[in-house]
Amino acid sequence: xxxxxxxxxxxxxxxxxxxxxxxxLEAAIEAGVVKDADSAGRWIAxxxxxxxxxxxxxxxxxxxxxxTETENLNALFLASRETAELRAETxxxxxxxxxxxxxxxxxxLPAGEVAFPAAFAFAAxxxxxxxxxxxxxxxxxxxxxxxxxxxxxxxxxQTDGQRILLSIGSSLPSIAEQAMESETLANFAPGLAMLSxxxxxxxxxxxxx
Numbered sequence: 470x471x472x473x474x475x476x477x478x479x480x481x482x483x484x485x486x487x488x489x490x491x492x493x494l495e496a497a498i499e500a501g502v503v504k505d506a507d508s509a510g511r512w513i514a515x516x517x518x519x520x521x522x523x524x525x526x527x528x529x530x531x532x533x534x535x536x537t538e539t540e541n542l543n544a545l546f547l548a549s550r551e552t553a554e555l556r557a558e559t560x561x562x563x564x565x566x567x568x569x570x571x572x573x574x575x576x577x578l579p580a581g582e583v584a585f586p587a588a589f590a591f592a593a594x595x596x597x598x599x600x601x602x603x604x605x606x607x608x609x610x611x612x613x614x615x616x617x618x619x620x621x622x623x624x625x626x627q628t629d630g631q632r633i634l635l636s637i638g639s640s641l642p643s644i645a646e647q648a649m650e651s652e653t654l655a656n657f658a659p660g661l662a663m664l665s666x667x668x669x670x671x672x673x674x675x676x677x678x
Contacts, residue, residue: 495671509629517611527651604645
């Protein structure tokens with residue numbers, strides 16, 4: 470059942486609102502940085518490489534394996550969000566996932582301001598999902614949401630979206646392995662931070678800020 474639970478947790482139908490955020494991608498489209506399938510693929514791959522690979526993924530793995538450090542790791546992740554919208558996004562999704570788990574009968578939910586990775590790790594532990602598999606599911610879910618945002622916002626055809634998933638998705642096992650072995654956390658993506666800040670006041674948008 471762990472595979473079934475992982476598919477449920479990583480599914481775009483999970484009602485946590487992930488589909489309503491672009492994580493700066495919509496601002497990159499508005500600025501002309503992303504304008505076609507190739508540039509969309511580069512943008513998504515760069516965010517994965519410079520942000521998730523070195524910060525979010527290794528932090529999530531620690532949340533999955535070091536239960537006693539949950540509070541500190543959750544606070545660290547919130548502090549690493551460079552913009553108001555990135556912080557609001559992770560808190561809203563974390564809140565929504567905790568609320569859903571409660572409605573599904575899960576006990577011992579984390580309290581306070583819970584970032585999405587902390588809520589995801591809690592759900593994975595409760596549902597008996599192995600840390601490596603949970604990490605891969607998280608990365609895939611993030612990638613799928615970014616591709617869906619690109620399909621809507623650029624816009625791209627469905628086949629272009631699947632090509633990006635096929636290409637970048639093949640790197641996820643390697644990224645997961647690096648995250649599991651990483652002894653440091655680093656988050657340096659100034660372009661993402663600046664475009665996310667611009668998105669907060671962008672006049673016309675389809676994704677939440």
